[in-house]
Amino acid sequence: MIRSVFIQTQISNEHKHFELVETTLTLFLGMIMFTTKEKHWHSTRRANIATWETHCKYVDFIDEATLSEILVRTKSPETGKVQNIIAEARENTLCGKMLSPEDVAILANTTDPELWEAIFETADWIKKTVYGNRIVLFAPLYLSNTCVNNCAYCGFRRGNRNLDRKILTPEELAEEVKVLVNQGHKRLIAVYGEHPDSAVDYICQTVEKIYETRQGFGEIRRCNINAAPLFNKEYEAVRDVGIGTYQIFQETYHPKTYQEVHPKGSLKGAYHWRLFGLHRAMEAGIDDVGLGVLFGLYDWRFELLGLLHHAMALEQAFGVGPHTISYPRLVSAENAPLTTQSKYLVNDEDFLKIVAIIRLMCPYTGSILTAREAFPLRLDALIKGGVSQMDAGTRIGVGGYAEMEKEHLAHKEQFTVKDSQSLDTFIFSLCSHGFLPSFCTAGYREGRTGANFMPLAKQATVKNYCIANGILTFKEYLMDYASPDVRNIGEETILPAYLKWIKENVPHLYARVQEGLKREEESIRDVHF
């Protein structure tokens, strides 16, 4: 039985391989168009990466055969088994334990709608138990779309000649940040293409620029990074400008698929270099790291097991698991045919399952859902999947925020955004469903990083600070940026409800929160715990 499934998988992969030949040829053509500077940078870096991979001290935690076998072995699970795992996930919430690979595979193989209702309910319960009913809001900021890679699914890939290439200058960056700050944002994820012009020096300079840019009461208080894997010394430089989280998405944990969509010889083609990118970040003292998969490149069930094994490997090596997990789904990108042709595209129903399983699998981690998804699905995932962080008012074209009047800038974008409503409109929707919108960035400024943060999330007590800081930052938003409708619902309904929660659940913090709100009304900003 197992052997038969393996053969089927192999045939399927080969078929897929032939389909990708044309795309791959196009990608290789893109590779030969390097400038001298790019060529030198790329070849030097590629050689250093190859040396690193040769001497890699870590053991590969993705065993393709074992993961595939677990998924086969757990097909058609018994109802009782699934119910036991749901119960176990609830117990794990209070000690931060993760589910086992077998448990995750069983959940992924569950088809009974009634059991799925129980899983969704549990995901929501876990999220509320760990973080409270608050949603942390952030904005992605694309700083560059130049890239030496040629990934089959990405609009930024080198071979895409329809894209206008751009790297923000310091002045343009300041303009972008001011637009975001004027909307009320306090937290960014800065996104960089892999290119000599947007390498580590550029990352450090731009993070410093982001932090120093102010507009009235507003400022960016936490800047997270999504960029290529670095060498240790480069991570140290990035760490030293005071970043929040460093994200690297593996895209796919399936080695063969990884090689198919990332051309051989490209920087991103180095699977193990990327797989242990966050291990190196941890070694260099970056203790908040974020995992991610681009769902739709390979079987989503396999990818979930990959994420779990990655989280387990980090915990085993450093005693600190992932700060966040992201789960972007393959969506159409300009001049990237794979984005609509992949055999593994994830439908909405399965996407909700992925979000919920991640919450049960790793109860302590932040769960990030982006505006790639349409608003109705985002709301569904929020209620059923235990999402804890979302972006809003998102523009993903480089320089896109300063050009807000344009709905989409396909010629500058990496993919297509489906939820393009404004931050204020999005906040109103959150409020009308009873969520507390939060701009909290307190944790990493109060020393709650890495090993100091983990126990709070793992013991499900971090919500005490999450709610208190959520109230204080939402109050700032209401005073400085909100529309009359949002101010109304916020002041009349949301703030009183969550203040009541603090009074009942963390009574000794209640007076301090009240005092903080009073100080904010006296025009003092950035009150936090």
Add this chain to the structure above:
Amino acid sequence: MLVFKTQQELKMLCQTLCQEYNLQSFYLAQIIGKRRHFLAGSGVECFSGVNRLNITEGITMFWQGRLTEIKAKLLAYQLVPLARRIEKELQCFVTPDIED
């Protein structure tokens, strides 16, 4: 990043300070821009909000519990030599890198 031996030493110190000053928690962090990067600590989080005082320009201390302003300042002065040593260690620490 600190070597394991220093981390353990700091953890012990934080534990001792918690007992000596009857604090719920005490921890040390590196100042990196807006980030206060946790180095070592001891005690139990009591969700009353943390107090903080910079020991040097690079190292800060956080605590929960009652500590008068003067006692906190005196303690910070006592910790200056240690903080300087930590700063030096953090500056000297080089993670292994194949690139060189």
